[in-house]
Amino acid sequence: MTSPVRLTHARASLALHTIRSATDARAGHPLLLLHGLGERTPATLPLGYETWPGAVYGLDFMGHGDSTIPLGGGYTCELLMADADAALAHVGPATIAGRGLGAYVALLIAGGRPDLVLGAILLDGPGLAGGGPVPGSPSVIAVNPAHGAPPDPFALAELTRDPRPPDYATNFARQVTHLSPVADPIAVCAVGRPPWLEAVVAEPGVVVSSLAEALETYAAGV
Amino acid sequence: MTELVEEERVTFPGAVPPHRTRTVSSDGLGIAVHEWGDEGAPPVMVAHGGFDFARTFDVFAPLIAAGGWRVVAWDHRGHGDSEHAHLSSWDADVRDAMAVFDSTGPGPLAVIGHSKGGALMLQLAESCPHRISRLVNIDGMPSPRPHPDVADHQRTRLMASELSGWLDSRRTAASAQRKPGTLDELAQRRARMNPRLSHEWLRYLVSVGARHDVDGWRWKIDPTMRMGGFGPWRNSWSLERLSGLAMPMIGLLGLIPEQMGWGTEPDELAPYLPPGGRLVAYEDTGHFVHIERTAEVAELVLDFLGSPR
Numbered sequence: 126m127t128s129p130v131r132l133t134h135a136r137a138s139l140a141l142h143t144i145r146s147a148t149d150a151r152a153g154h155p156l157l158l159l160h161g162l163g164e165r166t167p168a169t170l171p172l173g174y175e176t177w178p179g180a181v182y183g184l185d186f187m188g189h190g191d192s193t194i195p196l197g198g199g200y201t202c203e204l205l206m207a208d209a210d211a212a213l214a215h216v217g218p219a220t221i222a223g224r225g226l227g228a229y230v231a232l233l234i235a236g237g238r239p240d241l242v243l244g245a246i247l248l249d250g251p252g253l254a255g256g257g258p259v260p261g262s263p264s265v266i267a268v269n270p271a272h273g274a275p276p277d278p279f280a281l282a283e284l285t286r287d288p289r290p291p292d293y294a295t296n297f298a299r300q301v302t303h304l305s306p307v308a309d310p311i312a313v314c315a316v317g318r319p320p321w322l323e324a325v326v327a328e329p330g331v332v333v334s335s336l337a338e339a340l341e342t343y344a345a346g347v
Numbered sequence: 348m349t350e351l352v353e354e355e356r357v358t359f360p361g362a363v364p365p366h367r368t369r370t371v372s373s374d375g376l377g378i379a380v381h382e383w384g385d386e387g388a389p390p391v392m393v394a395h396g397g398f399d400f401a402r403t404f405d406v407f408a409p410l411i412a413a414g415g416w417r418v419v420a421w422d423h424r425g426h427g428d429s430e431h432a433h434l435s436s437w438d439a440d441v442r443d444a445m446a447v448f449d450s451t452g453p454g455p456l457a458v459i460g461h462s463k464g465g466a467l468m469l470q471l472a473e474s475c476p477h478r479i480s481r482l483v484n485i486d487g488m489p490s491p492r493p494h495p496d497v498a499d500h501q502r503t504r505l506m507a508s509e510l511s512g513w514l515d516s517r518r519t520a521a522s523a524q525r526k527p528g529t530l531d532e533l534a535q536r537r538a539r540m541n542p543r544l545s546h547e548w549l550r551y552l553v554s555v556g557a558r559h560d561v562d563g564w565r566w567k568i569d570p571t572m573r574m575g576g577f578g579p580w581r582n583s584w585s586l587e588r589l590s591g592l593a594m595p596m597i598g599l600l601g602l603i604p605e606q607m608g609w610g611t612e613p614d615e616l617a618p619y620l621p622p623g624g625r626l627v628a629y630e631d632t633g634h635f636v637h638i639e640r641t642a643e644v645a646e647l648v649l650d651f652l653g654s655p656r
Contacts, residue, residue: 133521134517134520134521135433135517135520135521135571136431136433136520136521136571137433187433187434193433195432195433195434196374196375196376196430196432196433197373197374197375197376197424197432197434197439197442197443198374198434198436198438198439198442199424199432199433199434199435199436199438199439200434200436201434201436201578203576203577203578204434204436206514207513207514207517207518210514210517210518211517211518214518236506236510237510237511237513237514238511238514239507259584260584262473262474263438263441263470263473263474263588264474265441265442265445265471265474265475266438266442268374279374283436283438286438287579288579288580288584289579290579290581293579296503296506299503300503300506300507300510303503304503304507
């Protein structure tokens, strides 16, 4: 993996890694990987992605990997959706595969940019459930101020508490299925089914498949 | 253009600049704190609303201080003189508030919050009931009414427009700047959000809430912030918690609907009030109850807070 491209999202610098270049010049659109909570972009192509013909990129979310660690937290999945949008602005239309937290963000950005996300693949991984369908008792979290290395402890704390109501997720899923140029634009490969994902799976236009099937379908293009 | 020019002196009847200012670190982020009154007096914490700043209390706060209180207000992150953060969220605002509380005293404190500041203080009251002794909420009470329903197809189109507009704004946020203008122009712009407040007052707010660059006045508020926004939060979640509060609480409601207001009606909120909780509704008054009826609200709040000693 080469040095990451630096992207800007508001005041933050994000690291976009090229995990693998396209196998040939006619390989088609790229694949963008979104990691799970507390993770970072893998250094090499993960197992299961070898068949993807195009370039494979990976974004480090804010507070993770080589991206900026913000002062004082304030994470929301909507802001991470804007991180993913910064990556799309750089790589152009792409298929997105997200793990855990990255799966939820993949759903959001697919709804936010249905013309740019050529299929969203939702995979198991850390941070898939978030804080559940409704908020628990509120609390004021505190983290170790001496902690200066990624992942940001505020990200770990805040992104395991954020509520993810099923009907909020299905609004995004409908956005994707109504507006995407891709047939069946959401592929759920995750075995875990927190309430938001259970509701998404029940939506028309959302398919349950293996990663290999999803990659093959979305690599074929629109 | 960030070069400052000499401040223009603007006055407003009853407006008093803070007697003290300081900065509190909230996990490394600088939060500007403004205080009125005797430093040794019992503190009352004052939280402003969204897109406002602490010095919107320049008339109200001195009246509370004159009642024997040390009034402690702060600028939310990205607002007023506080640092512009990478990220902003409701929970982060509550955490910043707790940093200001911790810098003021360890015990329970009386609290006044307007609009979003009132709602933040309701959340703080539930998460840290040991830190709040009395709570005044000025037109920041949740409404039990759901958002007007729309057909799914319309909802999708509406959401598409909102989402792409918000994402577009995030793409350009790095270079965003507030639009410069004359002092009067900024006051006129703010009047769109504060249509019931006088031009003279809004002009005063510009003089304390904007900075004077060489190409004109600019609001200090973080230019990456934008009105509106979206997320999974539901009013009902806040409402269901309201009845569990144990500290004395009073809610003030302005009954004239406004763009910045929450549209909460007393009758629909009454069943959710905690034991002893009280609502005071103001006819012919908009969202900025404490600015439209400053003396009346200050008198009511001082009576509710009781003797400071």
